[in-house]
Amino acid sequence: MTDDQKNQLLNEAMNEHGDMIKRVIYSYVRDIPKAEDLTQDTFVKFFTTLDRFEGRSSLKTYLYRIAVNESINYLKSWHKQKVSLTDKLKKLGRRKSVESTYIQQEASSEIQQVLERIPIHYRETLWLHYYAELSVTETAEVLGCSPNTVKTRLARGRELMRKQLEVDGFEHKTAPE
Amino acid sequence: MNIKQLLNESMPHDLTFSEREKQQVRETVFAKTPATFIRILPLAAVLLVSLVGYLLYSSYSDSQPAEVTWHEEIIIPNTFETSLNRSVFVPANKEVIYSKEDGLYSFSPEIDQVEKLVSTQTPMAQYSFAVNENWLVWEDFVNEAYTLNVLNRQTGVTNVIVSFNPLGRLLLEGNQIFYFNSSEEKMLYETMNLNSGNIKTIHEQKDAQADSLREAIGDGKAVVVEKLEKLTTFYIYDTLSGDLVQKSQGTYPSIHNMYINNERVYMDFATDEGRLELAYLDIQTGTISTIETPEYSFSTVHGNHVALSVTEEWGAETDDVELFTLEGNTVKPLTTFPDVKDRLVTPQFFEDGILRMVEENYSDGGPTLHLVKP
Numbered sequence: 001m002t003d004d005q006k007n008q009l010l011n012e013a014m015n016e017h018g019d020m021i022k023r024v025i026y027s028y029v030r031d032i033p034k035a036e037d038l039t040q041d042t043f044v045k046f047f048t049t050l051d052r053f054e055g056r057s058s059l060k061t062y063l064y065r066i067a068v069n070e071s072i073n074y075l076k077s078w079h080k081q082k083v084s085l086t087d088k089l090k091k092l093g094r095r096k097s098v099e100s101t102y103i104q105q106e107a108s109s110e111i112q113q114v115l116e117r118i119p120i121h122y123r124e125t126l127w128l129h130y131y132a133e134l135s136v137t138e139t140a141e142v143l144g145c146s147p148n149t150v151k152t153r154l155a156r157g158r159e160l161m162r163k164q165l166e167v168d169g170f171e172h173k174t175a176p177e
Numbered sequence: 178m179n180i181k182q183l184l185n186e187s188m189p190h191d192l193t194f195s196e197r198e199k200q201q202v203r204e205t206v207f208a209k210t211p212a213t214f215i216r217i218l219p220l221a222a223v224l225l226v227s228l229v230g231y232l233l234y235s236s237y238s239d240s241q242p243a244e245v246t247w248h249e250e251i252i253i254p255n256t257f258e259t260s261l262n263r264s265v266f267v268p269a270n271k272e273v274i275y276s277k278e279d280g281l282y283s284f285s286p287e288i289d290q291v292e293k294l295v296s297t298q299t300p301m302a303q304y305s306f307a308v309n310e311n312w313l314v315w316e317d318f319v320n321e322a323y324t325l326n327v328l329n330r331q332t333g334v335t336n337v338i339v340s341f342n343p344l345g346r347l348l349l350e351g352n353q354i355f356y357f358n359s360s361e362e363k364m365l366y367e368t369m370n371l372n373s374g375n376i377k378t379i380h381e382q383k384d385a386q387a388d389s390l391r392e393a394i395g396d397g398k399a400v401v402v403e404k405l406e407k408l409t410t411f412y413i414y415d416t417l418s419g420d421l422v423q424k425s426q427g428t429y430p431s432i433h434n435m436y437i438n439n440e441r442v443y444m445d446f447a448t449d450e451g452r453l454e455l456a457y458l459d460i461q462t463g464t465i466s467t468i469e470t471p472e473y474s475f476s477t478v479h480g481n482h483v484a485l486s487v488t489e490e491w492g493a494e495t496d497d498v499e500l501f502t503l504e505g506n507t508v509k510p511l512t513t514f515p516d517v518k519d520r521l522v523t524p525q526f527f528e529d530g531i532l533r534m535v536e537e538n539y540s541d542g543g544p545t546l547h548l549v550k551p
Contacts, residue, residue, distance in 0.1 A: 007203075014202065018194030026192055027184075039194055040202050047206045072259055112187040119299045119318070121278050130180040144257040145278060153278075158180065 001051055010047045013063055018043075020132050021067050027127045028071035028120075030112070038074060042067045061141040064134065068124065068142055114164045122157030125150055245500075247550035248515045253284050253291065258544040261535045262522065266548060268529040269310035273546060281306055281315060286548075295328060295335070307349035312371050314347055314354055327371055336374075348394040353416065355379070355394040366392060366401050368416055379414050391444070395437030398422065398460060402432060411442065413460055425463035430454075434476060438526075443478045455483070469507045471499075479526035482551045483508050484534070486524060498524045498534050500551060511551060521547065 021042060026035040045066050115123055121143075128139045129150070136154075140147045253261070256275065264275035273284045280296040299318045306315035313328040325341035328334070343356035353368045364382040369375070380401045391402045394416065401412045409432070413423040433453065435444040442458040446467070455468040455476050470476075473485035474496045481503040486496040498521035501508035521534040529550070536545040 010202070010206065011199075014194065014199045018199065019192075022194045023188055023192055026188065032189065032192065035192070036198060040198055040205070043199075043202045044205050047202075069258065111183055115184070115187055121299075126180060127184060131184045133181075144259075149278065161180070161183070 006047060006050050009050060009059065010043065013046060013059065014043055017060065017063055021063065024064070024127055024132055025067055025071050027131070028068075028124070029074060034074065038070045039067070042070050045070070058138070058141075061134070061138050064128065064132070064138075064142040065144075068128075114161065117164050118157060118160045122153050122160055125153040126157045126161070129154055245511070245513050245515060245549055245551055247548075249286055249548045251284070251286050251546040251548065252544075253546065256544075258522075258535055258537065261544055261546050264533065264535075264546065265308050266527045266531050266533050267308060267310050268527065268531055273533075273548075274306075274308045274313070276306055281308075281313065294330075295326070305347055307347045307354060309349055309351075311352065312349060314349060314371070316341075316343075316347065329371075346392075348392070350394045350397075350416070355392065355399050355416065357392060366399070368399070377419055379416065379419055380412055391432055391435040393435045393437050393442065396440065398437055400435065400437060400442050400458075402435065404431075411458055411463075413442065413458075423458075423460050423463050425458055425465065427465065429456075429465070436477070438479055443476070445476055455485075466506055468503070470501070471508075475524065477524050477526045477532070478503070479530045479532070482511075482526070482530060482532070484524035484526065484532050486522065495520065497521055500532070500549070502551075515547065515549060517545075517547065 018039070022035055022039040025038045025042070026032065029035055029038065042063070046063050049066075118126075125139060125143065128134045128142055129136065134142065136147045136150045140150045143150070251273065253273070253275070256277070260275045260277055264273050266273055270283075271285060271287055273286070274294070275282055275284065276297075281294045283292045283294050284290070285292075294313060295315070297315065297317050306313065308314070311330055313330055315326050317324050317326055322340050325338040325343075327336045327338070329336075343358050346356070348355040352371050354371065355366070355368050358365050358367050365378050366380040366382075368377050368379055370377075379399055382401075382403060384403075384405055391400075393400050397416055399414045399416045401414075403410050403412070407428050408426060409429045411423070411425040412421060413425075414420065415422050430446040430448055433445040433447045435442060437443075437460075440460045442460065444456055444458075446454040446456050453473055453476070455470050455473075455478075456465055457468070457478075458465045468483075470483070470485060472488045472490060474488055475486040477484050483501040483503050484498055485501065485508075487499045488496045500511040500514045502511055517536050520537045522537055524532060524534045526532050532549045532551065534547045534549070536547060
């Protein structure tokens with residue numbers, strides 16, 4: 001692949017998917033400057049690995065997969081875990097799931113708090129399918145699991161979301177579409 | 178309200194990928210692309226640079242290079258990098274334990290066989306399991322309650338402890354786990370004997386204003402680090418007796434990544450900018466020393482071997498694992514480190530000094546697990 005072709009693909013990817021990639025990354029890290037950094041990292045990695053892209057998936061799912069990997073790697077980083085543990089100790093009165101300790105709350109909304117109580121693998125499936133509007137097959141490719149697993153996670157994720165909304169006194173109905 | 182609208186409510190409304198950010202990406206990739214004049218450097222110049230590099234490297238390397246005595250490459254079918262990054266090698270069983278969204282698995286390279294050890298209800302177990310040849314312990318969330326699940330791998334019996342939700346990591350050594358158990362009343366570090374179920378308080382954090390920085394277990398010792406204002410205190414206990422065996426105080430940068438090995442507590446000191454410095458606390462004397470290393474982003478030490486995710490320079494966007502031997506308070510490259518095609522990440526030493534690393538691969542056959550015995 002020539003540099004011109006790679007540049008063209010990069011520009012198309014940034015123009016077409018940039019906003020949504022940044023939003024999906026934000027759904028993991030909940031920190032706007034970090035989401036900005038990781039979005040740029042995602043597109044740089046996308047560009048630098050284009051030569052190795054073998055077309056087993058679409059460029060779109062390839063891009064989302066890099067974004068998810070960048071986000072997960074950041075959440076696993078020692079720096080992030082240290083920040084989260086400090087946050088957690090400041091909020092001892094509110095016990096949360098292990099996954100939620102990876103989330104650094106910045107602009108906290110009630111809906112956001114509901115989402116944080118949903119385990120990350122259900123949450124990310126909801127974001128990719130319902131928010132980024134990836135198909136079940138595309139979501140499966142991005143997350144590296146089977147389409148049936150995605151369907152199961154979507155069903156359980158919707159159910160967990162509904163329960164959490166009820167617990168918090170919301171009247172919203174979580175209709176899939 | 179549908180799900181997309183609900184999700185959208187939790188999202189900042191003006192979060193877009195701006196033209197400024199796009200331009201920064203273009204500038205970054207342009208900087209990474211070799212300029213034309215470099216590509217056509219005369220061959221002689223390239224050879225000269227290579228020769229100088231080789232000579233410099235040779236002068237830095239030991240004339241009797243240290244050996245890697247064992248190296249195994251493993252590709253576990255249908256398993257992704259996130260699972261391998263958290264995998265554990267159990268030397269006694271020569272197996273790799275790893276987690277997926279639906280459970281915990283064992284892979285035995287010798288017989289090339291995957292075994293599902295347990296099914297889990299939520300993906301939470303992926304982030305919170307500990308394992309050795311006798312025990313597999315994981316957290317889960319079942320029927321609206323947090324559970325601690327303890328599988329005795331010798332008997333196959335699983336004990337489920339309901340409403341158990343420790344903060345931080347589950348740490349396992351021998352027949353006991355070590356964890357931070359905090360309620361609104363007390364903040365306790367405890368051990369639980371997995372045979373008897375007996376819980377022992379090892380350390381109580383008495384000052385609510387203190388930050389509990391890290392905890393680690395190893396060599397029959399447990400270490401707890403607290404920071405109050407600028408003063409950092411290390412408490413080191415004998416996990417069997419519960420006795421405090423060492424206490425050390427000082428003013429240190431923030432601490433990342435801590436582990437006990439060879440009568441030392443190793444840690445990464447980190448500046449506010451995130452720059453790391455490898456350090457250790459001598460458990461016998463309580464003194465802290467630093468080790469001179471290349472710039473790195475992650476460390477693991479076993480005996481006199483050090484594996485670092487080395488960055489080319491401070492702030493570089495990528496890193497790769499390199500192996501060193503510890504000589505005094507400096508490190509020396511291990512010259513026979515296996516040459517692999519792609520970037521290596523998440524180095525971790527396990528018992529017997531086995532080093533596990535994951536070779537990244539986004540599109541070609543999946544990630545590869547490397548096990549190395551220096």
